[in-house]
Amino acid sequence: MRTSQFHLVTRKETPQDAEIISHQLMIRAGLIRKLGAGLYTWSPLGFRVLRKVEHIIRQEMDASGALEMLMPAVQPKELWQETGRIEDFGGQLLAMTDRAGRDYFFGPTHEEVITEFVRDEITSYKQLPINFYQIQTKFRDEIRPRFGVMRSREFIMKDAYSFHLSVESLDDTYRLMEQTYSNILTHMGLHFRCVLADSGAIGGSGSQEFHVLADSGEDAIMYSDTGDYAANIEKCEAVSLIAERAAPQQALKQVATPNQKTIDQVAEFLGIQQQQMVKTLLVDGVDGPVALVVRGDHQLSEVKAAHLPEVATPLRFLDEKEVQKLTGCDVGSIGVKDLNCPIIVDLTVAHMSDFVCGANQDNHHLTGVNWQRDADFQQQADIREAQAGDPSPDGQGVLKQARGIEVGHIFQLGDKYSKAMNAVVLNDKGQAQALQMGCYGMGVSRLVAAAIEQNHDDNGIIWPTALAPFQVAILPMNYQKSTQVKKAADELHQQLSDAGIEVILDDRKVRPGFMLSDFELLGIPHQVIIGDRSLDEGHVEYRYREKMDKQKVERAKIHDFLCQQISS
């Protein structure tokens, strides 16, 4: 390929509305262009990368025995009424109506469609297990699309769905997919981590996420510094930090804390540690308000809280008026004593003694509070976020925190969808049995952004070889005028093309510095610089994008040298 016959439009300046590096670089390198909020066009250059990602996924999925197919992106609303998931997805569903007034959704995922397909197609246990997958455009009407293709509304996803007669068989395929996802990400040359996850709106029992590690990742993941345990912070078990509740030492005392509302303020005002305090959060319960109590220095986990049967979903905090009505004080002074609603405490809080909390009276707190003696809770549960330094839940080491970009998510759905949609097969005894189901998603377009997020420097993208739009860039200095440069560049271009290597020759009439910095931005891994100066000495220059240092290679040997570099 020659740049004169390709479409290459780079920008030297950082786009104004791009916040994260991958978004900035994708715009600057001309991989994507924005059409509207959360909608992006992939240029020929970006599309080449997208195809690389798809190709690797196909290879590994096919190798796992999964079967590729294609389902409609547009789905009838009735299908979603069968599973009752319209509520779960809420505003994320893009609804539309055809000329006859029939209602549709642009598919955000395809559990319903595949289950509908399978209930007609799969009638016998002899057809099982089976794993279908597709690579397709999805749409989720995100509240706030951002970060380019990292969180766009329209995006490309690989989604797979497996069906089984038994949970054991489901587990086998689930493990196979876990391995397949590891293979895919390894093949792409990315650093990643598989973690335990919350299953969210998809539902089901077990699930794991695959995160590409990057500081800008939207998710916090916790992992043991010595053991194998790793989990999304939404799911990470937060153990009690106190083994046993100590006997009360202090008397209950009400103290004035004028205008001290936050944990920070009160702790400083009273000269105590935040660990000696608790915070009481009031949320909607299934039946009236519920109090959730975590230690002063801990964060409530909204995900865990929302999972409690006593708590209404979606989680909602009481507003100031409602707090006033229930407690008679404002939000800065809520406490657990004589609180007129059920109290659910975090495991650590349940073991605290002589602690400090609000007095349910403005500008006052209580010190020396003790459970049983001064107040009671109805239930204890894990409702806080784990934090770095906590003991690992599996007892191996302590937790550390990292940021990750979720690029894959695998679920054991069980019979949730097959039961709701009556997808059954006959087993070997001739009896109808609901199918067991697994589902396995991977964000194709997001992977492109994640790869850049993890692989870049001040000068631009550094593509992992497996994802690079071109393997080799031939950068001739003064190609237009120097006949020997042109000859050498053209020859090498021909040789590499003939060898099936993806190569791009920059035949634009631009100055050397411009060309070199352009290809630093584009991140082509192997670059050959050809100029009169080096040709006169019988060599050309090679540089590897990641390291940037140039080395001289004899002109006659450059082809073999490149082949060797590419395969290593």
Next chain:
RNA sequence: CGGGGUAUAGCGCAGCCUGGUAGCGCAACUGCUUUGGGAGCAGUGGGUCGGGAGUUCGAAUCUCUCUACCCCGACCA
């Protein structure tokens, strides 16, 4: 959805307060020079000033309205 902001050439912006029919940088195009790290000179093309309505002799500018896009949104107990 709530709050804030922006909308003028492909990109980034000025002009608006104080109405008089649009400009700068980059990019693009042409020519000449230059050619191993973001070239110089000369010239050229490109804008219904987001849409609609109003005020006015006259609106990018003032008023109303609609739309799009961007940013923030338990972290307080």
